[in-house]
Amino acid sequence: MEQVFPYEHLHAFTRDVFLKIGCTPEHAQLAATVLLSADLRGIDSHGVARLSGYIRLWEAGRINPLPDIRIVHETPSTAVVDGDGGLGLVVAPFAMQVAIEKAKIAGTGWVSVRHSNHFGIAGYHAMMALRHDMIGMAMTNASPLVAPTFATERMLGTNPIAVAIPAATQPAFVADFATTTAANGKLEILQRKEQEAPLGWIQDKNGVPSTNPNELKSGGALLPLGGDREHGSHKGYCLGSVVDIFSAVLSGANYGPWAPPFVSFLPLPPDPVGKGLGHFFGAMRVDAFRPADEFKDHMDTWINRFRNAATAEGHEKVLIPGDPEREMQAERLEAGVPLLGPVVKDLGEIAMKFKIDF
Amino acid sequence: MEQVFPYEHLHAFTRDVFLKIGCTPEHAQLAATVLLSADLRGIDSHGVARLSGYIRLWEAGRINPLPDIRIVHETPSTAVVDGDGGLGLVVAPFAMQVAIEKAKIAGTGWVSVRHSNHFGIAGYHAMMALRHDMIGMAMTNASPLVAPTFATERMLGTNPIAVAIPAATQPAFVADFATTTAANGKLEILQRKEQEAPLGWIQDKNGVPSTNPNELKSGGALLPLGGDREHGSHKGYCLGSVVDIFSAVLSGANYGPWAPPFVSFLPLPPDPVGKGLGHFFGAMRVDAFRPADEFKDHMDTWINRFRNAATAEGHEKVLIPGDPEREMQAERLEAGVPLLGPVVKDLGEIAMKFKIDF
Numbered sequence: 001m002e003q004v005f006p007y008e009h010l011h012a013f014t015r016d017v018f019l020k021i022g023c024t025p026e027h028a029q030l031a032a033t034v035l036l037s038a039d040l041r042g043i044d045s046h047g048v049a050r051l052s053g054y055i056r057l058w059e060a061g062r063i064n065p066l067p068d069i070r071i072v073h074e075t076p077s078t079a080v081v082d083g084d085g086g087l088g089l090v091v092a093p094f095a096m097q098v099a100i101e102k103a104k105i106a107g108t109g110w111v112s113v114r115h116s117n118h119f120g121i122a123g124y125h126a127m128m129a130l131r132h133d134m135i136g137m138a139m140t141n142a143s144p145l146v147a148p149t150f151a152t153e154r155m156l157g158t159n160p161i162a163v164a165i166p167a168a169t170q171p172a173f174v175a176d177f178a179t180t181t182a183a184n185g186k187l188e189i190l191q192r193k194e195q196e197a198p199l200g201w202i203q204d205k206n207g208v209p210s211t212n213p214n215e216l217k218s219g220g221a222l223l224p225l226g227g228d229r230e231h232g233s234h235k236g237y238c239l240g241s242v243v244d245i246f247s248a249v250l251s252g253a254n255y256g257p258w259a260p261p262f263v264s265f266l267p268l269p270p271d272p273v274g275k276g277l278g279h280f281f282g283a284m285r286v287d288a289f290r291p292a293d294e295f296k297d298h299m300d301t302w303i304n305r306f307r308n309a310a311t312a313e314g315h316e317k318v319l320i321p322g323d324p325e326r327e328m329q330a331e332r333l334e335a336g337v338p339l340l341g342p343v344v345k346d347l348g349e350i351a352m353k354f355k356i357d358f
Numbered sequence: 359m360e361q362v363f364p365y366e367h368l369h370a371f372t373r374d375v376f377l378k379i380g381c382t383p384e385h386a387q388l389a390a391t392v393l394l395s396a397d398l399r400g401i402d403s404h405g406v407a408r409l410s411g412y413i414r415l416w417e418a419g420r421i422n423p424l425p426d427i428r429i430v431h432e433t434p435s436t437a438v439v440d441g442d443g444g445l446g447l448v449v450a451p452f453a454m455q456v457a458i459e460k461a462k463i464a465g466t467g468w469v470s471v472r473h474s475n476h477f478g479i480a481g482y483h484a485m486m487a488l489r490h491d492m493i494g495m496a497m498t499n500a501s502p503l504v505a506p507t508f509a510t511e512r513m514l515g516t517n518p519i520a521v522a523i524p525a526a527t528q529p530a531f532v533a534d535f536a537t538t539t540a541a542n543g544k545l546e547i548l549q550r551k552e553q554e555a556p557l558g559w560i561q562d563k564n565g566v567p568s569t570n571p572n573e574l575k576s577g578g579a580l581l582p583l584g585g586d587r588e589h590g591s592h593k594g595y596c597l598g599s600v601v602d603i604f605s606a607v608l609s610g611a612n613y614g615p616w617a618p619p620f621v622s623f624l625p626l627p628p629d630p631v632g633k634g635l636g637h638f639f640g641a642m643r644v645d646a647f648r649p650a651d652e653f654k655d656h657m658d659t660w661i662n663r664f665r666n667a668a669t670a671e672g673h674e675k676v677l678i679p680g681d682p683e684r685e686m687q688a689e690r691l692e693a694g695v696p697l698l699g700p701v702v703k704d705l706g707e708i709a710m711k712f713k714i715d716f
Contacts, residue, residue, distance in 0.1 A: 075465030077435040078646040106464050107433030112647050148664060150673035155664060163600050173603070175596035181589050200589050207670025225583060225590050231539050231558050232583050238533035238679045239597075241664075242521050245531070249656050250647040256663055273659060288436040289470050289608040298607050301631060305614055306506060306513060306599075312565025315508035321596045 003344050004336040010048055011036055013347070013358055017051060020354040021058045022065035023087070031089035037124040039337045042328035043176075045185025046121050048339070052346045054087065054118075055353075056264040063087055063117055069094045077106040080251050081113045085276060088119030088140070092279055096125045096138065099283040103134055107288030112251035115275035118142065118262055122162035123176035123325070129164060129283045130172050133292045136164040137282035139243045141253070143261040146180055147221035148237045149229055152207040154221045155256050158183055159243035164322075166286065167299035174322030179240040180222045187213045187222075200227025246280040253278030361702050362694040368406055369394055371705070371716055375409060378712040379416045380423035381445070389447035395482045397695045400686035401534075403543025404479050406697070410704045412445065412476075413711075414622040421445055421475055427452045435464040438609050439471045443634060446477030446498070450637055454483045454496065457641040461492055465646030470609035473633035476500065476620055480520035481534035481683070487522060487641045488530050491650045494522040495640035497601045499611070501619040504538055505579035506595045507587055510565040512579045513614050516541055517601035522680075524644065525657035532680030537598040538580045545571045545580075558585025604638040611636030 011032050018028035035054075039047035057063045067086025071079045079098050083091035095111045102109025119125065122138040129136025142157025158178040165173040182201045190197050190213035197213045204210045205219030209228065216222070224236025248255035253274040260268050260277055286295040309318045339347070351358035369390050376386035393412075397405030415421045425444025429437050437456050441449035453469045460467025477483065480496040487494025500515025516536035523531040540559045548555050548571035555571045562568045563577030567586065574580070582594025606613035611632040618626050618635055644653040667676045697705075709716035 073648065075643070075646040076463075078465040078642070080647050105434075107436040108466060108468055110466050110642065110646075148667060148676050150669050151667040151676045152670050153667040155667055163596075165600075165603055173599070175600060177590075177593040177596055179593075181584070198588050203670075207673075225593055226539070227585075227589055230556050231585055231589070232535075234677070234679075235535040235537075235583055238521075238535055241531070241679065242523075242533060245523055245657070245660065249653060249660055250644070252648055252652075255656070255660055273656065284436070284468065285433070286608070288433040288468075289438050290431065290610055294610075295607060298613070298631065299603070302603065302607055302613055309506060309509040309511040309513050311508050312510050312561075315565075318506050318509045318513075319592070321592075321599065 001341050002338045004338045006336050007036065007040065007333055010039065010337055013351070013356070014048060014051060016356050017055070017350055017354060020356065021055065024066070027087070027090045030093060031087050034089040034093065034120045034124050038121045040329040040332050041121065041123065041325035042332075043121050043185075043325070045183065045188065048347065049343045050118075052350060053262060055350060057117065057262070060264040062260070062264065067091065071098060077102055077108050077110060079109070079111045081111055083113055083116035083276060085115055086117070088117040088277065088279065091116040092119035092125045092138070092281070093128065095279065096128045096136070096281045096283070099281045100129060100132055100134060103283040103285045103288070104132070108282065108284045111281045112246065113279040113281070114248070114251035114253035116253070116277050116279055118277065119279055121176060122160045123164065123174055125281060126162035126164040126176070127172070127174060130166045132283070133166055133286055133296070135166070135284045135286060138162045138279070139247055140279040141244045141247045141255060141259050141277060143263070144257045144259055145184060145216065145222045146224060146240060147203060147207065149224065149234045150207075152205060152221070153257065156237075156240040156244055157259055158222065159240040161239070161243060165299060166296055167303055168293070168296035170300045170303040171326055172322060173299065173303065173320060174325065176325070179225050179236055179243060181225055181227050181236070182222070184222065187216065200231065243280070248274060248278030250280065251278045359699050360696045362696045364694050365394065365398065365691055368397065368695055371709070371714070372406060372409060374714050375413070375708055375712060378714065379413065382424070385445070385448045388451060389445050392447040392451065392478045392482050396479045398687040398690050399479065399481065399683035400690070401479050401543070401683070403541065403546065406705065407701045408476075410708055411620060413708060415475065415620070418622040420618070420622065425449065429456060435460055435466050435468060437467070437469045439469055441471055441474035441634060443473055444475070446475040446635065446637065449474040450477035450483045450496070450639070451486065453637060454486045454494070454639045454641070457639045458487060458490055458492060461641040461643045461646070462490070466640065466642045469639045470604065471637040471639070472606070472609035472611035474611070474635050474637055476635065477637055479534060480518045481522065481532055483639060484520035484522040484534070485530070485532060488524045490641070491524055491644055491654070493524070493642045493644060496520045496637070497605055498637040499602045499605045499613060499617050499635060501621070502615045502617055503542060503574065503580045504582060504598060505561060505565065507582065507592045508565075510563060510579070511615065514595075514598040514602055515617055516580065517598040519597070519601060523657060524654055525661055526651070526654035528658045528661040529684055530680060531657065531661065531678060532683065534683070537583050537594055537601060539583055539585050539594070540580070542580065545574065558589065601638070606632060606636030608638065609636045
């Protein structure tokens, strides 16, 4: 059912596909690295499994392979970047780099992005800040799949937030999570296994809690982190909303239910309120607050203390955000990336279409 | 059981109490306004009900009524403020004002605070940005009551986040929430009513989910937003951790389990890793991204669209963050603030102690 591929093989293939759709060599290389960082980190739903989705969006004319990505407005600590309809996989690193350059001079940099597309995993972009002894943040809005508390309509995407914080001898703290109870990729796994979803993940088209993982196909919705009002779903709804507003209202992208869908078979929402999808990035120099070494030593103390907190029975240790993904990356760089049968088939079809080896 | 008091009466009383402990008239006035903004907005657990708690901390020598609040480090868009052990109720507005002044020049301002105390509700401080056409953010760490996912130890506070975003004709979007499933104040209500808590709010001292609202008194813990791993508690744990690190590791305050408790009968944790409690504030000029009128018009569209989303049966409309609190404030300014018997008794004892009228 699963086949394992060396990372380098998948990377070369993915780069070649992006070249075939007309990206520059530099962009093709970068887009492959960003996309595959999801596979390396074990977030399989956001990696090479989505390559065919990007291709179909390009075929539908919704992705510009040769974008003129540029700053359209700026102040000492802020900028708005227009992605010119390019791959989010290349627009996002451009914008995050702008945030980092702003932070070098102003202490922090904050960049809102319009007219972009899906950007892979938020964590990749946030982690760009680490090598500069900066805290990195990345978020994006996304296809509307989530119903606010009390609503039946899908108004928000899974709108992830990533925060990367450097430490000294400890690996960095890297949080990267959807603002829903469960990401859509987890539902897809249950669909394939024909298993029920826990209550609190989804509701049906009438807003009634459901355990049927296929509910989204018949008008249902994902639920904000918290699941229901009694368990704080209004807080998940707040978080998803803040991501939407920072990413799209600040920049001039489409927000809420106007966010363009990732799938090419759904039409773009009529009467757009902006351009494309939106992202938001932040970089904060830690020495804009206190000496970097002092900060990073305290992060070591923080991480050590939390990692060694007393655990409940059945759990060996408390995880630090980023631990599981870092361990997965080390494993997959060594042993290769396992892909499910349908993904391998998809990639084979892409190879045929573009007459390249897979 | 309840008694209703005019807001002005409670404000004058609270101000007089802060004068009695040695605050300047300006600080006493401000501290009363910040503290009572919780009562007005219906967050009764954080308002005048806590006045006796602040007094006891002062009696224990843990609050400095005449602090020298000052900036100890800064860049164009950042600052670290030392609260000199003062009331968070006055340290926080000082720091938020620094963030606003930074934003006027650099586009954004970000201020981390050390050596402070509890600051009332986060929403008050975030909302200070609104009148400047800025987005405001406020967060704070707090007494350790929350167990990270898989842990039995209390490592984090309820660590709230507030985000205030201006609109044009619509009232502002104001999110203000603890990063736990339920705030501690909600547990206290269940304790008084002798009712059970929903699963997902708390665990016992062994890390087993519990419905007993008294669990915290016997070594149990509050749970991060999400409740358990299957429902995303690791995301709530990430959020609470980010608040802790931004508020306390960036500034040089006490973080994690070292955060000083709000109650005077608990000793301060030994071997402190910093000074006092920490906060973090942000201000972003919306016109650092796009013209303010354009932004605010789109916020009106956002708010209208969400407020009018189709609702599940039994719900009239989808709420916009800040709606319930704003309605409560209008009502209580008009009809007065209801206080529970034990709170009235507490205030009566404070009045006796300081020989002032209540």
